[in-house]
Amino acid sequence: MLEQIEKIRVAATEAITAASSSAALEELRVRYLGRKAELTQILRGIADLPPEERGPVGGAANKARKELEALIAASAERLDAAELDAKLVADRVDVTMPGAPPRPLGHQHLIARTTRLIEDIMVGLGYEVAEGPEIEHDYYNFTALNHPEGHPARMLQDTFYVQSHPDVLLRTHTSPMQVRAMETQRPPIFIVIPGKVYRRDSDATHSPMFHQMEGLAIAEGLTLADLRGTLLALSRALFGDTREVRLRPHYFPFTEPSVEVDVSCFQCEGTGVLPDGGRCNLCKGQGWIEILGAGMVDPNVLGFVKENGYDPEQVQGFAFGLGIERVAMLRHSIPDLRRFFDNDVRMLEQFS
């Protein structure tokens, strides 16, 4: 009897291992473990065996049955996976078809991006950001910035005025906010002021509307050397770590001394000459590119806010005004200022 059981076990193991489909396996399960199967019959007939055989035979039969059951389960798993794979292989897609387009991302306008860039640099230098109105009183745009009535300096910037309000204008620079800020905040003050400004001018390098970033720093003991250091840091952050700045004396009514600031050309490394020997087109062979106007805040300007802690004998400082489009044009080789306001999406999409 024991031999018979062993024979069944071996035969069944062989057959189950060889089964190649779930159906065949099921057939084997019925054959070897079903109600009419030999092994089942043996187990049922155990009671009829002599008592001394019952133990060994029952044990062997049960062991064989458990072993086969485990083997069938393992084979079933193997066969199911293989059959699923076969089904999946049949269910294939053309992987070369285009992917489903996600909702496209939009694009940040280059002016906004450049504004943030400059803000972030200045925030890194300890500045805060302030904003003022675009339609301004003459007082803030001119008078309090040391452009007295009838002064030729007013002619420097051709101004748009508001109809029937001769004292109201579109600000010609972001500088009016210098005065507003000093009226409301006592020194020390370190702020930048981004925003739209307007001048009555229109060609490839002049737009009646453009953007400026004003900087204002007032505290005890600030000097022109601090202005130079600040602008050097800003220029390097914007145009590269090897840039130098050059301060040329100039005239602005609300700063004194006033300077125009050049940055060494980042295309020709300040040589004015390109590697191929040609003249650098960016700096026109000068080696320097004018980027902004600046200066020490004129005591007359501080005089307008003296009672708020800005006694020019106690505190002093500097201001600068940077054209945001100018920076963007230099950084991204944009040829014409007017492109910024054309808003051609083919251009917008070039800058994320």
Next chain:
Amino acid sequence: MRVPYSWLREYCDPELPAEELAERLVMTGTEVERVEVVGPPRPDNFVVGKVTEAVQHPDADRLRVCTVEVGDGGPRTIVCGAPNVAAGQTVAVALPGARMPGGEKLRKAKLRGVASEGMILAADELEIGDDHEGTLVLDDALAVGTPLSQVIPLAEPVFEIEVTPNRSDCFGVFGVAREVHAVTAAPLGAEPWAQDAPAKGEGSVEDYAKVTVEVPDLCPRFTVRVLKGVKIGPSPLWLQERLAAAGQRPISNVVDITNYVMLLTAQPLHAYDLDEVPGGELIVRTARAGERMTTLDGTERELDPEVVLVCDRDQPSGIAGLMGGQVSEVSDQTTEVLLEAANWNGSNILQTSRKLGLRSEASARFEKQLHPDLTLRAQAIACKLMVELCGATLVPGTIDVAAPEPSARTLRLRGARVTAILGMEIAQGDQVGYLERLGFGVEVAGADLAVTVPADRYYDVTREIDLIEEVGRLHGFDRNLAATLPNVGEGKVGRLNRTQRLRRRAEDELRDLGFDQVVGWSFTDPGQAGRLRIEEPDERADPILVANPLSDEGAAMRTTLLGSLLDVAARNLARGREAVALFEAGAVYLRGAPPESGGPLAGDFPGNTPAPVTEPHRYGALAVGPPAPRSWRGGGEPADFFALKGVLEALAAGLGCPPLAFEPAVEPFLHPGRSAAVSVGGAPLGWLGEVHPLVCRTWDLPAAVGFEIDAAPLLAAATLGEEEFEDVTTFPVIRQDLAIVAPVDVSYAQVRDAVTAGGGDLLQRVELFDRYEGTQVGEGKVSLALRLEFGAPDRTLADEEVSALRAAIATGLEALGAVIRGAGGEDHGGET
């Protein structure tokens, strides 16, 4: 201001190449825009010649064949087209090999068969004046073969200087020379007015002229001299050359002299034909209201009482400081000249110049406010030249009607202050040197200086800081100046404030929701409101107008962002784009005082005086066509009301705002059935909707949908960055689907509110997942399918609890005439 180098060198010769001097000037505050070379690029091969014979060309009526000695051996044959060329003339000759202005090289040439070995030059060929008709005839005393460059400057570098408004002195060549002296320390020649003209005429100036100044505050000084026996004629060549190089056309000796002296000293002069001034009497007065006069340019102008006139006994003869009149102009017949050098109130000149739209070389100088002393300097030089060049005799005396002269100004320059402002040390000796070379009087007082301001700089240098600028700029801000960073203050860091961070976030969200950011024009044309169908009394129909726009397109300030967005969309579609999704973050401009709170986004800016108008910052978005492209899997539906509503809700949600509320609302530019007023927490934000088809047609767009909302209330409602931790529940939620049939005129919001009210706190989520209108639900009805999610933070809900809530919801819906249909599917979900 154009400054010929040869003229400059007459007073100060730094012995530097022009480009190098220009660089030195630029780095010390005199803006040389460029150095231009006037005349031939090189002086070689230009010589003095003598015409020994001039005969008619055999084959050309207009040409003559000349024999010219040029001092290098045998005579040369030169074919010449000038009608005045004649034997015996001393002329300027260009020989083959000479480079002409413009750069081309002169060669031997055959002209109608006759070989020509050079060119006899006319004035314009040397770029002195525009005369091409006649040969330039030189002084016979000149030796044949003399290099022409010894007669007149050739290859003359001219500095083109952009004079800043504070430096009226640099509107004169001598002022620039003093600057060169200060910058380079090259010696400065004597002041050209140091020697006055000899007055050899008879009598005294009072015998010929009389001056009355009625407005001394507007005319601080008026000086007059009289010259007799004046012979009008062309100026000598050197004078013509200088004027031409400086950009002034030579006219006649008297006029040229007045221009020359102005260019030298910055003081304009005016020469009258004394015979044409009745009684030699001049009156300075303001114009009468409505008074008219014809200026030298032939224009008749209407004047007002702020305009100052110089009049003769009968009529105005010129607008003070701006332009003369035709009546007493110097002409070829003039023999007696009344020479005026006056000083005017700069602000008044500036004002008049702007009012009349009239600018001249004179007004450009007067408006900067000249010192009254300059008048006599100019008189001295001009009279000397008139005597020398026009054969004139100066009548003794000067009529000098002068208001009290401004008192001399002495300023204290503290040595410590120089260092404190500039952040660099300048030795006191250097400071003294710089200031003295600039013409200041300096006395040392310990560490400080007492500095007296010269007349040329009187209105420019009024304070210590002005002196600091002077010594600083001459010392140089380049190599001497350190680059230091200021200390921004103890315990201070730079940062954006919360609103500024939220603004960036909002813009980023709109970008990430698929919208391209645009920057639209702040101005538009006054007709835009009409194109948007906005009518009075809507404030958006009454834009702030620009008094002096560049064109009608920039005559009104925008009152909506929609207009700009439609413009941009239309422009892009016209260029072949099929779809655009655009947003703008920017201001609109509305009449009226700004709010007193809300911060800069609302138009409430810092400062003692509120902004003159209201400038709310807004977000505007506009979509035309599908927001996402069509693909082989579908999609590509054009954006509609709900697409933009989703965007707006996502924007608000991303900022942590409470849910937005939408109510049907009418805007003139929107589809009346597909437009809503948006608010958050009861605060109005703006509008959302599909653009009215008529508006789309105006902009040539197929369809468009957008929104425009105020940034201030949106960001005020934002909680982003202020979130507090809320524990997540571990208890399962119960999900139920509800099919509701409601009358079609009941809004979804009403249904949702009824459901929410009935569901109470345990109803955590309501989601509309289907809407059906049609025969199966019956006429006038709509079926809404909602998924509800019930849960509690502290326990698993019992089915009975949910059933009770469901019943409450049903009751609430009944009040709307809505019913729950059938039994919804039930699903015990997992954890939320």
